[in-house]
Amino acid sequence: MAAPGKHVGHLIYKNGRFLLSNFEHFCLRRNFGWSAVVCQQNASTERESAEAIVIPKKKTWSKWAVLQALASTVNRDPTAPHYMFQDDPYLTPRTSAEFKLYSLSQESGRMAANHIVNKNPKFFQKDFAEPHIPCLMPETMELRIEEVSEAALLERIMLRKVKAAVDMYDQLLQAGTTVSTDAANDLLDLICLYGDRDPVQDDKPEAEDVEVQEEGRRRKGRLRRASDLVRIVWRENNNAERIFNLLPERDTRAYSALIRGMVKYGAHVKAFNAYTDMLNNRLTADVHTFNALISAAPEVRERYTEKWDLIVDLLKQMNEQKVKPDLLTFNALLKALRRCGSLARAQSLHTLSEMKAMGIAPSLASFDHVLGIFYKAASPSQGQTDILQEVMTEVAGRTFVAQDPDDGMPACLDTKDIEAAYRVHDLLSVGENWRLLGDSFQQSIYFGRMFNLLCMMEHIDVVLKWYKELIPSLYYPNPQGMRDLLQALDTDNRLDMIPQIWKDIRRMGHDNKSDLVEELLSLMARDKHSPEIQESFAVCALDVRSLYEQGQGARMALEWTATAMTNITSVLLAAQKKQQAWDMLKLFKTKNRVPSEELMEEFLASINDPQHAMELVQISASFCLPSTPKLAERVLQEFELSEEQNGSQLQYPHQPNSSPPVPSTVHISL
Structure with a gap:
């Protein structure tokens, strides 16, 4: 066995020490499989557990097991709206704009109810829920202990009132009261978690955001993008550093909280300085401290080799301090490798192999980082396709639970690989993996990209099948989605379905999008079809003309263009609607348009x-x-x-x- 530290990228952790792993098994198998040694260990463990099987006398069921069993017998109705809208069928959204309004209104109502419950807990003391749902019960938000004491400090920490807790801590020190180490560490954890300011309440905007809004109004109401919002930064000599320096005894927990807070809010160099000070005081870091430092390593070095050398040095120190890595350690390593250039590919595969050798199953964030390392949209290659197929083979049929903030479905839709997209979609139907898509906005993005890929790669019959499956129960397509569908109809010569798609466009509220309407008219006017199809086109064209002729209403009305008028007239001529065509020709003069x-x-x-x-x-x-x-x-x-x-x-x-x-x-x- 080779000595530790020679090739840290190949290290595994075993029996309290980092040891070199045999990566040849992984290179030969090329499928992230378990090594032979680990398989033998697992087999021996299974034999031992098989001999010690204890059959329980009875099965203990959870309180919601019956509901889960009943839910598994019901399939989703693709013709019905999403279940979140079934409480009030009258308000069921029909357009993407109504979907957004309904979702925001629902969330606003939930926040308002939560505010009322928490502000008046005395009126909501009875609990009728079975099983008990703690998150629906009122929370104690008001301070009850007014005197200066450690109990008051702990109460403010529990209620996440950062400024009030700092003030109480200062009052205790001024009064000469000794604060326990645990209470001081709890306060330091709170300050570092929220960046030395109170967390934002659901019903109150941030102070900085209010200032930005006022500045925006002074600048003629210019809308702010998400990137324009004030970003929380680690201020110099803030309360976290001040309280840390006041601690009589600075243990590992205090250093860990300070370092993680510095990394979270961008003070990466100061975090490494604090870690050096921690080592000088002969303290041992915990795994959370190393995770934060590994994620910050690319920020304090410029060259790729220097970044990797720093990560290797941190791994060596984990070995020396006998700190066992966890899933977040490897995910932080993979995430840092995404910024290490050409070194990343080989080392990322080594990292996955070591995770499996240690018995740590990769999460979706792990695979997402690997795909981010290998896949480059500008230069697709065979190797990238292979690694994608291997990742999909590894995750197929598995149920995942969020263990990392970056856990989410693998981004396979950018590869234009329809088979990989199908495998990702099948993964969503396993267990509750669909929850990893995120909120309704992120789900809409996923289904939009999925539908775009279907329109681009699949036959129109398959596209229409998915169209009926996804819309409107899961996805309200935007104008670009409907434009993709029209292009798919054009590619497979199924323009006869345009009138039916036009009805959906109107139902979804996209009939006021001039680009979409003009593209639909151009497709109908481009070629000649059978009399039946031309008749349906003419009915559709007259319906479009009625929209142009409408005055300003609740929505922005369409404005006549020469192209739209020409296409409508051509469709009417092809359908032998001569009188309506003459009316359109006279309309050119009225609208000052040239045919x-x-x-x-x-x-x-x-x-x-x-x-x-x-x-x-x-x-x-x-x-x-x-x-x-x-x-x-x-x-x-x-x-x-x-x-x-x-x-x-x-x-x-x-x-x-x-x-x-x-x-x-x-x-x-x-």
């Missing part, structure tokens, strides 16, 4: 009456179209005109800047 020359030729091809043909030439001349002379020649050749029509003249309005130049009059005569 295209191709549209005028389509009109002429559909006209059988010489009078209408002459009227068409007159309209073309009124718009100063360069093709008017050719249009007039076609009328002379294709229609039998009367002597009066033969000798008529078409007057052009004065247009000095027209290009190319047109004559002032056009004579129609034999």
